[in-house]
Amino acid sequence: MNCPKCGNELKKGVKFCAKCGCNVEEYIKEQKQQKKEIRSNKTYKVKKIILLILILILAFTVSLLIGINVLGKKSHEPKEDYNVEENNVEEASSQEHQVQGLPEIEFKLTEENKNIDVDKDGLTNEEEVKYGTNVMSSDTDGDGLSDYDEVKRHESDPTKYSTSEDNISDYIKVERKLDIKKKYKDSEVKPEEVKYSYSIVLKPDDLESQYYGGLEEFNNDDTVKSTKKVFNMLDFKGKVEYDTGNKDSILLVRRGKTYYEFSNYKNNDGKLTIDISEDDNNIDFVITTKENFENYKKGE
Ligand SMILES: [Ca+2]
Ligand SMILES: [Ca+2]
Ligand SMILES: [Ca+2]
Incomplete structure (x- = not known):
């Protein structure tokens, strides 16, 4: 056996090297310990590197996912806007439909109801539809003359408060015996006691x-x-x-x-x-x- 430190040949059972004076057993132990530490250090470094790589991979993955998410959102945003607009358009058109089509929705002329006079104004439902008046109101334009009187007696417009559009109601012209189709000035038609x-x-x-x-x-x-x-x-x-x-x-x-x-x-x-x-x-x-x-x- 040789000295692990200086290589000097040692006799069997000798604990100390005669040349370098080292304690052979202790030296071997120290060497083993040092190697172990070196290995341990190497393992630590490797672990550290692996951990670092893992962190980098994780960071990359996270940023990638965030990037995808942002892009995804951006690509969805216009679509969402479009949907909102589309919904609004649908809502608006349905509201419009409801307002414009209210009589049609609430009242539908049929063979069974066409000869009935729902609002008791003297016009049948069929006639009301023909003249464009409200089947549910006896005075559609609120001018004081019934739909029947406007259509059958005065030949005035049952859908206009003032047939001649001078803001003087058809009723007042009938009361004053004025021409229902003529435009009057306010000064010509004054209130009376x-x-x-x-x-x-x-x-x-x-x-x-x-x-x-x-x-x-x-x-x-x-x-x-x-x-x-x-x-x-x-x-x-x-x-x-x-x-x-x-x-x-x-x-x-x-x-x-x-x-x-x-x-x-x-x-x-x-x-x-x-x-x-x-x-x-x-x-x-x-x-x-x-x-x-x-x-x-x-x-x-
Ligand atoms: Ca009627
Ligand atoms: Ca009327
Ligand atoms: Ca009228």
């Missing part, structure tokens, strides 16, 4: 108020002592002259549960002149006396 009763005169500001607006009287309000009159104005603008014959009459309005004295009226020797605006429609007016106003305030 309406004598509601012996003590009430309505002086409307416009034709609508004259023909469609009005006054509605109620029974006396028994919840308060000595109430005179309770009334509402409906679709009316203008002046109301109410002759109460009482110099002490005052005009109240009820807002909620409280009564206030109305701001726009005068009492000239018992004749109330009341200015009615659109805001004063559909509210309770009460004509009473100053004395009774105290009772209203107390709620008696």
Whole structure:
């Protein structure tokens, strides 16, 4: 056997080299340990490299997937937009269809229903379809004349509020005995006074108020002592002259549960002149006396 350190020939059983003086067993152990460490270091380095490679592969894969995802999204985005637009178009067209085709959807002319008059205006369903009127409405254009009267009596357009398109309703022209097909100026067709009763005169500001607006009287309000009159104005603008014959009459309005004295009226020797605006429609007016106003305030 030779010395592992210097190669000197050693006798069997000798522990120390005579030439280099090393402890042979210890030296061999150290050598083995060093080799082991070197191997271990190598393994560690290899592992490290493998790990690094794996990380790189993983990173690459992840970035690749993200890239694919982004590209995929981009390639889908226009398609999604298109779908949205397409849906909107579908929605819009279906809405349009619903609006335009409402009578057709709700009403379908059949052999069984064509001779029936659903809205009781005198025109059969078949005639309504022929004239383009609403089978469910007796006055399709809302001008105050029934579809039947327009078609059969006045030869006016049952689908136009004003057949001559001058904004004066067909009804008003019939009432005034005017030519329903002629255009009139507002100055030619003025509102007129309406004598509601012996003590009430309505002086409307416009034709609508004259023909469609009005006054509605109620029974006396028994919840308060000595109430005179309770009334509402409906679709009316203008002046109301109410002759109460009482110099002490005052005009109240009820807002909620409280009564206030109305701001726009005068009492000239018992004749109330009341200015009615659109805001004063559909509210309770009460004509009473100053004395009774105290009772209203107390709620008696
Ligand atoms: Ca009808
Ligand atoms: Ca009409
Ligand atoms: Ca009409």
